Amino acid sequence: MYKQINIYDLLEILQQKLGPQDWWPAENNEEMLSGMILIQNTNWKNVDRSLANLKRATNFDVKKMLLIPQDQLQELIQPSGFFHNKAIYLRAILTAYRDDFDTWEKLPTNLLRKKLNAIKGVGNETADVLLLYYFHRPSFVADNYSMKLFSRLHTFNKKPTYLQLKHAVEKDFDLTSKQAEELHALIDEFGKLNSDFFDNYQLSLPNMS
Template sequence: MYKEITIKQLFELLNKQLGRQNWWPTHSTEEMLVGMILIQNTNWKNVDKSLSNLQKATGFDLDKLLDLTLDDLRDLIQPSGFYKNKSIYVRSLLTAYRDEFNDWEKLSTQSLRKRLLNLKGIGNETADVLLLYYFHRSTFVADNYCMRLFMNLHAFTEKPTYMQLKNSVQADFDFTPDQASEFHALIDEFGKLKSDFFDGYQLVLPRSLT
């Protein structure tokens, strides 16, 4: 028999085990935004190398970042992989940050998410990460660490799509923006550990995936 837990109880257990994370792990808004693009399809060790290159070249000054040629930007972010596409995505996001984000702050979360998804290189996961850590909206990120943990917690029998899992959790997602960002960080940090802490538990999602 499994011990059933809710999403909120999972958050509390993770918080008790790992403590507060205070993500996003960068030093400036510009560095955070670039990191959100570079982390796609790679690991943070590779991202950190790229961020270090950019720090040396630009100090993460926005004008200097946007003044980089695409070739120079590609050379600097090469450790993160997929650098040809990511250079375009970085420039697109930083341009939107400069020109649009102040106005987008006034939008509803649903409308804002649609605007973000229209940017080059911004998919569901990156849009939700932006909502969490830049716009401070309460949203759930159904990333690969989450999928793996929830599968181990017997929350579903077949792997759902990103949006299926996100919508299932957000059917009753009573988290503040701070709690939502901490929940995402805790799930990702726990996912990096080889831990059997949740053996014997079953997660009950707010809404069935079937």
């Protein structure tokens, strides 16, 4: 017999188990946005090396970052892998940050997410991370760590798509932006532990089986 929990119980249990996370780890917006692109398909150790290179070269000055020649930018971020595409994506997000983010801040979340999704290199996961940590909108990031944990929590029989899981969680999602940030960070940190702690729990979500 599984112990039944909901998304709010999950947040409380993870907070008790792991403590506050206070993500996103960055000294300024430019570093944070760079990290959100560089973390795609790699680990944070590699991202840290790329970020250190960028800091030495530009001190995360957005004007300097956008003026770096493409081949030099690729060399700086090479530790993160996929450096050709990520250099393109990094320019795209920094350009949107410089030119558009102040205006987009005023948009409702659903329209804002569409704008973010339209930036080259910003897929569903990165869009939700941007909503959470830059725009401080309560959003659920249905990343691989979430999929893995929710599978262990017997939340679904058939693996959902990213958007199916996101929408199922957000159907009853009355978290503040700070709580949503912590939920994402805690799920990711717990996922790195490869723990079987939740094997005897079941998380129920609306319209998810």
